[in-house]
Amino acid sequence: MTSVLRKLRRAGDVTIGLVPTMGALHEGHLSLVREARRRCDAVIVSIFVNPAQFNEQEDFKEYPRRLTQDTAMLTDYNVEYIFAPTPEEIYPPGFSTYVNVENLSATMEGAHRPGHFRGVATVVTVLFNLIRPDFAFFGQKDAQQTVVLKRLTRDLGFDTEIVVLPTVREPSGLALSSRNAHLDQSQRTAAATLYRGLQAAEKAYRAGERNARKLIELTRAELAREPRLALEYVNITDADTLAPLEKLDERHALLALAARIGGTRLIDNILLAPARLVT
Numbered sequence: 061m062t063s064v065l066r067k068l069r070r071a072g073d074v075t076i077g078l079v080p081t082m083g084a085l086h087e088g089h090l091s092l093v094r095e096a097r098r099r100c101d102a103v104i105v106s107i108f109v110n111p112a113q114f115n116e117q118e119d120f121k122e123y124p125r126r127l128t129q130d131t132a133m134l135t136d137y138n139v140e141y142i143f144a145p146t147p148e149e150i151y152p153p154g155f156s157t158y159v160n161v162e163n164l165s166a167t168m169e170g171a172h173r174p175g176h177f178r179g180v181a182t183v184v185t186v187l188f189n190l191i192r193p194d195f196a197f198f199g200q201k202d203a204q205q206t207v208v209l210k211r212l213t214r215d216l217g218f219d220t221e222i223v224v225l226p227t228v229r230e231p232s233g234l235a236l237s238s239r240n241a242h243l244d245q246s247q248r249t250a251a252a253t254l255y256r257g258l259q260a261a262e263k264a265y266r267a268g269e270r271n272a273r274k275l276i277e278l279t280r281a282e283l284a285r286e287p288r289l290a291l292e293y294v295n296i297t298d299a300d301t302l303a304p305l306e307k308l309d310e311r312h313a314l315l316a317l318a319a320r321i322g323g324t325r326l327i328d329n330i331l332l333a334p335a336r337l338v339t
Contacts, residue, residue: 061143061190074101078193080184083107084124084238085133088228092197093137095225099195105134106143106187108150113179124241143191150186159185161208161215164302168316169204169327172292180205181212188218196220201227201235203314203329207302227328229255235328242324250288251321254328257282261315265332270308272296279317292318299331310334
């Protein structure tokens with residue numbers, strides 16, 4: 061990969077875009093690829109199921125892997141390179157250097173998945189060092205991850221712009237995720253309740269409610285209608301700092317949740333921000 065990119069840069073002033081994925085591609089990933097294709101001269105899609113970000117070994121083993129199908133999906137987008145390394149290439153024997161973004165990694169997903177963001181930050185650091193992309197593309201569904209990676213990029217001086225694109229959803233509202241492959245049709249129906257819970261709070265917010273506790277209670281009440289959901293958390297935080305909010309103001313707020321349906325863990329979120337007049 062390093063050799064390929066060296067030759068690519070020698071050919072001229074080339075803008076490089078990276079779409080980091082763990083494979084099992086879906087329309088959410090492809091929306092990132094399309095934006096990368098629009099902005100960049102060369103697009104690299106990495107496909108790597110990162111063992112360092114799984115705190116449950118069984119979850120790592122069961123994560124869907126379908127490199128052949130993923131490669132076929134990308135053929136229509138004229139992607140220059142697919143980078144699909146083995147774990148031994150990213151973490152060679154004796155690997156002992158990890159990246160930890162403090163504070164931002166400790167809440168929400170970090171609290172429920174110890175070590176998760178250390179694994180994410182480490183593999184992204186390796187990818188950024190190898191590829192040195194001008195742009196890296198991520199989805200809003202993984203909102204906390206995008207905040208962590210923006211801080212990592214700033215703190216470590218990477219010359220890479222983090223581009224965050226909206227969550228892509230099924231008609232039911234269920235956020236697209238590679239983990240959805242583990243859901244049967246009944247569970248997919250139940251999972252759509254997650255977005256309805258977020259929408260209940262958003263509706264109240266648009267009507268003027270600014271008390272974070274009340275908005276969280278509205279979300280919880282909607283989710284409680286679905287007995288197959290096992291809720292882990294619902295939080296409202298500052299969208300940029302992840303600091304908990306008691307009262308919403310002019311800042312963008314992040315309403316985020318996580319829940320389990322059967323053996324599948326799902327996350328979702330929306331941004332709450334005052335409507336602006338377009339001038």
